[in-house]
Amino acid sequence: MSLKISGLTKKFGEQIALDGINITISNNEIIGLLGPNGAGKSTLMKSITGVLKIDEGEILLDDKNITENDIESKKKIGFLPENNPLYNEMFVKEYLQFVANLHHIRKERVEEVIGLVGITPEKSKKILQLSKGYKQRVGLAQAILHEPDLLILDEPTNGLDPNQIVEIRNVIKEIGKEKTVILSTHIMQEVEALCSRVILIHQGKILQDSPISEFKGKFGSLEEAFQSYTG
Template structure:
């Protein structure tokens, strides 16, 4: 069944932390929930897990409404908060046993589930260590094991790879992808490359509102417009290459970076041939002409980067770097 959110809203005083957020997720889908700091990601996740009461709107998880059946909702969820709450004076195995009991795992299955989670999350060698003695990465693994322990149909993971080293990140990414084949998985992260490699679909929130929803490819096509090219030209020192490239009809913008130019084409345009002919006509040597694929980071910045205010522009012009 998955998750359905309908106009979820959370207001603190005069500020709308989450502003009429609506979306649907189905079982077998891994959704990346992205946004800048303060955008409303964690607040939205806490409402879905019945940790926070919405100001208005509602949501259902596996068919249970968060207002009418909060206990049943919680039983459907494996939740890993951003700051993993752990009993640091307990050993790993004792903490997981307590978690299994709290999550109503049948007594006959507890030992087997603990061993399975130890294997899945790579915690076997640490099983008898106090959680407070573990590194941040291993503590994160303990939190993930706790979230998976009762085999919930829905996983909500807030920054699940925080504090992990590159090898651990790859392992957790593969684990999430595998789990996501049978469960509904919603995760937030600031590591956009990981989201791009892990998630089937991306939801971007900014200032409490959904600003984009789709696969990475769909978002690139929808928001990043036409072709992008990296161009390098060997031209005389007095040649005005910037203006010449910018003057091409199919070029929307030109940016010079580290000795080369990055060209953004007008939507649906492909200016590669025009660049080639420009250089040939002027006797310049075209040393590089490479298509650039927009990344999820490009889309994210396009949608969430605050536009420069007139006052900021005036300050920049008055005090150039």
């Protein structure tokens, strides 16, 4: 899997959300996407997935422009947005089977993913009956169901208890051995536990794109480095 972003710019009226973003990803790795609220992280992720129209620049997935090859590109991408939209009136397994049918995936894969994200005891419940933590798991399940080459996760452990956080981190770590994962989070411990590389975005620009050890540099912690870079 290769992802190349060149000169990506996105505006909302007079506000510049992304300002000439350049990123190249060529290896299977877990990348931490960091930045303060309003930095442009969600806009970047939605641009990569094709949810938002690009104003300037281009995004190439496996050397193909995602705008010109939108259906083919989306087949290779899994996305868990921050608000985790789900069909609350559907049963868990019913919903995941619905998603599987859209992707023309074998039925056995649904049970595999249910077990992988740890929702087997909840699979016969309606989604509206689930806790926030289990809803996050269902969202993660739909994102990985079609075995995407690129997985984009926006605050994936939001609302989970400490045990659930560890379990979901372990799932992400396993996925990252074979796939590329872009992970947006405000939890620095999560970045240290999972990521080999950090992309720091602030005011629509990339301030730092480096291995996590280099990002941390002379600072005592990732929190200190983050505060120093973003002011």
